[in-house]
Amino acid sequence: MDFKESLIQYFGFSERDWEETASRFLPETLPARSLFLEQGNIATRLAYLRSGMMRSFIYDDQANDITTQFFKQGSVVISMKSFNDQVPSRENIITLEECEIDVITYERMQELTGLVPAWRDIAKHVDEFKYNALMNRSIQLQTLTASERYQLFIKKHPDILQRVALKHIASYLGIDIATLSRIRKSI
Amino acid sequence: MDFKESLIQYFGFSERDWEETASRFLPETLPARSLFLEQGNIATRLAYLRSGMMRSFIYDDQANDITTQFFKQGSVVISMKSFNDQVPSRENIITLEECEIDVITYERMQELTGLVPAWRDIAKHVDEFKYNALMNRSIQLQTLTASERYQLFIKKHPDILQRVALKHIASYLGIDIATLSRIRKSI
DNA sequence: GTTATTATTTGACTTTTGTCAAACAACCGC
DNA sequence: GCGGTTGTTTGACAAAAGTCAAATAATAAC
Numbered sequence: 001m002d003f004k005e006s007l008i009q010y011f012g013f014s015e016r017d018w019e020e021t022a023s024r025f026l027p028e029t030l031p032a033r034s035l036f037l038e039q040g041n042i043a044t045r046l047a048y049l050r051s052g053m054m055r056s057f058i059y060d061d062q063a064n065d066i067t068t069q070f071f072k073q074g075s076v077v078i079s080m081k082s083f084n085d086q087v088p089s090r091e092n093i094i095t096l097e098e099c100e101i102d103v104i105t106y107e108r109m110q111e112l113t114g115l116v117p118a119w120r121d122i123a124k125h126v127d128e129f130k131y132n133a134l135m136n137r138s139i140q141l142q143t144l145t146a147s148e149r150y151q152l153f154i155k156k157h158p159d160i161l162q163r164v165a166l167k168h169i170a171s172y173l174g175i176d177i178a179t180l181s182r183i184r185k186s187i
Numbered sequence: 188m189d190f191k192e193s194l195i196q197y198f199g200f201s202e203r204d205w206e207e208t209a210s211r212f213l214p215e216t217l218p219a220r221s222l223f224l225e226q227g228n229i230a231t232r233l234a235y236l237r238s239g240m241m242r243s244f245i246y247d248d249q250a251n252d253i254t255t256q257f258f259k260q261g262s263v264v265i266s267m268k269s270f271n272d273q274v275p276s277r278e279n280i281i282t283l284e285e286c287e288i289d290v291i292t293y294e295r296m297q298e299l300t301g302l303v304p305a306w307r308d309i310a311k312h313v314d315e316f317k318y319n320a321l322m323n324r325s326i327q328l329q330t331l332t333a334s335e336r337y338q339l340f341i342k343k344h345p346d347i348l349q350r351v352a353l354k355h356i357a358s359y360l361g362i363d364i365a366t367l368s369r370i371r372k373s374i
Numbered sequence: 375g376t377t378a379t380t381a382t383t384t385g386a387c388t389t390t391t392g393t394c395a396a397a398c399a400a401c402c403g404c
Numbered sequence: 405g406c407g408g409t410t411g412t413t414t415g416a417c418a419a420a421a422g423t424c425a426a427a428t429a430a431t432a433a434c
Contacts, residue, residue: 166382178422
């Protein structure tokens with residue numbers, strides 16, 4: 001089911017609602033390794049990822065590049081705090097491959113929630129989905145060993161494993177790259 | 188500034204808004220070590236914690252009690268996923284001391300968002316605040332050593348340290364209790 | 375294609391963290 | 405205030421994870 005159909009089915013969109021929505025999402029193609037959002041800037045846009053893959057990352061206190069999220073096909077690409085509150089972002093979002101996205105600006109999204117009230121519910125759903133994902137991730141970091149975290153990751157995201165550099169997976173899991181290499185050998 | 192004043196000041200509440208609000212929050216006193224929410228149940232209530240302290244916890248796959256949050260005076264006590272979506276909770280919430288709370292049920296909260304639209308914004312604020320807190324926590328678990336996590340914790344929450352059993356702080360930080368004891372000796 | 379860059383693996387070693395068991399300390403309920 | 409329960413510390417040890425440096429391997433840029 002595509003985007004339009006799911007809006008109609010799950011959020012009761014009318015044809016008119018869909019038109020207001022579609023006219024505000026603009027298709028765009030980003031080359032590989034290009035920044036969608038840079039830290040320090042206010043997130044002015046949100047994207048639906050039609051194809052390709054992105055990741056978000058921060059720099060820790062030793063300036064290490066730490067991956068905090070992976071975005072794959074079908075994901076909503078957003079820095080929640082920065083976009084929702086219009087404050088400078090702590091995180092960067094960068095493409096890992098060429099990406100096809102549908103982009104909406106903060107202003108257009110404001111219009112849209114005015115015109116199509118169901119967009120409030122969608123936004124709430126997205127926020128809650130992201131919150132739950134983060135909660136699960138947090139509990140995993142809190143309770144699992146490095147090896148367990150990696151094994152769970154490949155089980156849940158075999159597709160990401162194929163397409164992303166191991167060093168990004170390592171930092172995402174909070175594991176040193178050399179340690180991850182040894183974990184991989186041992187299983 | 189108390190609750191009423193901040194609603195008037197930050198959310199433009201009228202006297203009427205306040206009355207609708209106040210009549211739906213019921214004061215209650217919970218004894219120490221009593222469950223506010225038990226896993227498997229749907230969270231029917233949300234509380235504002237006037238005094239006392241609570242924690243949320245889950246059981247991991249080895250049935251260890253893992254603390255996931257501390258709630259202190261002034262916090263909103265809620266299991267977000269369970270309350271917002273009205274699904275069974277994975278987490279438990281329990282008092283650590285006698286607590287004075289103001290409680291509102293899910294139904295009353297629904298009424299309130301209908302009568303006082305600003306409550307939508309407040310709910311959004313609370314959700315975002317919790318999301319940001321979780322994001323910070325997650326990054327700490329991902330990037331800091333056990334000792335660094337503990338030192339940051341005592342710096343940010345000296346008050347909790349005084350009032351909560353070390354084993355709960357240990358599980359919250361993802362550290363074995365014996366290891367935490369040694370970390371404490373070393374600093 | 376070739377070279378330069380970047381990513382991954384591996385070895386040798388150190389440090390950090392966990393495990394198990396026992397001792398000690400604090401707290402609770404009667 | 406006593407006895408039992410629960411919480412914390414400690415020792416001896418084992419396992420997990422990190423560090424540094426070098427060797428390979430893979431990839432990107434020309």
